[in-house]
Amino acid sequence: MNTKTLNKVQYRFEEENLLKSEPNALRVEDLKEEEMIINLGPQHPSTHGVLRLEVLLEGEIVKEVVPHIGYLHRCFEKHAENLPYNQIIPFVDRCDYVTAMNNEHIYAMGVERMLGIADQLPKRVEYIRVLVAELNRIASHMIAIGTYGMDIGSFTPFFWIMRDREHILRLLEWASGARLLYNYIWIGGLYYDLPIGFEERCREFVNYFKPKLKELEVVLIENKIFVERTANVGVLPLDLAINCGVTGPMLRASGLRFDLRKVDGYSVYPELEFSVPIGEGKMGTVGDCWDRTWVRLEEIYQSLHIVEQCIDRLLKDHKRTRDFDPQAMVPKKIRPPKQDFYVRGEMPKGELGFFFRADGRNDIPFRCKCRSASFVNLSVLPEIARGVLVADLIAILGSIDIVLGEVDR
């Protein structure tokens, strides 16, 4: 870019442009007495990113919520139509940037199934994949719980969580070279084998983290103030959840034991032992905000259990050997036969699905649609946030645990 264009004013702010590009869904003329339209966001910390909520208020009662999304749209699907399958992986990372390993795992699994090599992978590769994906799941749930606590008004647990999350990020950085966006899981294998000493360091982390988690549970989850703010708030009934396509911890908190790791049994999850926690309404009603947070906390315990089992097997049955090459199965040419294919898997926020259409003649997908969990989970917000207080609206939004990168893709 030359200096001429740099000095030029590129965008002149005009107020009517705002209304043209993102007009309100509600009209001022239709307002009744005592009603007003308030915009929450796009720049507001409690919307977890660039989400704009157009709220119709009567006093402090929310009568209608209209989410406006798309502020972080980065054209994932358009990019995917112009790139070979293996080069899409970094873009998949950036869909949900706090759970990149899970995204990669599901994406790579989908392409492998299309190629027909999914069941030929070495067991060590599969165990490493599950290990890093579960570590990342813990990190994501920690973000969810920590920022949620901050929304509700407890500041300290957030810093504790960020401190402990840093251990996971360092572990993953050690393995892949990046803190957040890894490009570690490749189609047909992995970028590198785990570094020497990773398993031991990982076990150290698990032992360090378990008491911290108990501490978190006492300080935040069972805290009286937290319970008062979240119990019986934003109750999502099960039939509405299924009809709206809600998945992940939100669906489980509403009382359905539905985890794709168990239901579909992909990768090596059938060989691992873990349970699927569901919301029980311990502090209020089944499916309220407290249940959603509690399910996330219980899932961290289960993920830690999975991590421990993975470490055991990586040290015993599927040991590191001198001739093990994690890239051995990576295909030179990725050209799946002509087909429509939908793959799905459990990422921390719910069901992540990819719809592929391969035309059999190209190395690039004809169409690659990303069905993200946050996008669908967020669409339930107008249904459960009707008639609540503004403060509860923030509590409900935080409990959905959205990442705007994934909502807008």
Next chain:
Amino acid sequence: MADLSNIVSKVSSVWSEHVKPGDAPGVVMVDASHIREVCEFLQRDPDCYFDMLSCLTGLDNGPEAGTMEVIYNLYSIPFHLHLMLRVIVRRDNPEVPSVTSVYRTANWHEREAYDLFGIRFTGHPDLRRILLPADWEGYPLRKDYRHQEYYRGVKVEY
């Protein structure tokens, strides 16, 4: 009864003229005019019980083929079955009845398909653009899309 081939043959026998088995197992071709009724049947019928719409995809086959598609991935939680419905519409006037009244998941997915492909969903309660600005020109995921040169004085090409 909860078997995919049985379900496909059952649905095709109910609407013999509008529903055909597709080229792969678990794929059903549905006429655009009847997609809402078929979805409603698949959701309500106790032998099928497809209670979840996993994914709704818009798809453009390009100007040579002259068709667009909408693909519905249904999932039945109690029977653990997947079903893919394919609807093919003409490219010059893409119009598909909305299934929002059956699956509320479809609400935002249909808005997305409208936003990126320009497929109009008739009977949709709130068909606005969802990801792009309301005054964006064109539908970016169409195969013959050319982006506009300027958007409010900002050069679009980087």
